[in-house]
Amino acid sequence: MPLVRFDLIEGRSEKEIRKLLDVAHHATVEALGIPENDRYQIVYQHPENEMIIDDTGLGLNRTKNKVVISYTSKSRTNEQKQKLYKLLMKELGEECGIAPDDIMISITSNDDADWSFGRGEAQYLTGAL
Structure with a gap:
């Protein structure tokens, strides 16, 4: 967690999209301190x-x-x-050639009770996570 949504104008190749997702995940892991395998990304074109x-x-x-990156996440500092x-901004520019003016980011915070990763359970509340 977080859940990350990418809104893009259609036309990027599968390889370009994968690179965008990988680079964004790397930045997310580094900035938010989440585990490497904590990856939930959805692309809308x-x-x-x-x-x-x-x-x-x-x-x-x-x-x-341009790309709009929307995070839904537990509260962050x-x-x-x-x-x-x-x-x-830095990594998407260097790795994907996306200009700083083309990157818009939004973060929506929520609480432990707002997440179920499956099985109809709120894993943060049950202690599974």
Whole structure:
């Protein structure tokens, strides 16, 4: 955990998507201190006209290479979140060629009772995790 959703404009190859997921997972492990095998990622691809991601008045120059990364996670510190933002920007730029203006990240926090990893159990509450 966390659960990470990637919204992309369709057209990336399978290899490019896998690289994006691997690089993002590496940054997530490093920034949030989660176990390496704690990996839950979902990719959604959209036609270009279905992703309107404006710059919010910040002067961002978005391209067709943009990606929105949405985390649903147990609460994290502000320091962890800021480290994650910086690592994602750095590593996705270096490894995947995604410009900083094309990376948008959102984190939604929840609690232990909000997770069931299967079998109809809340594993954080039962002590299984």
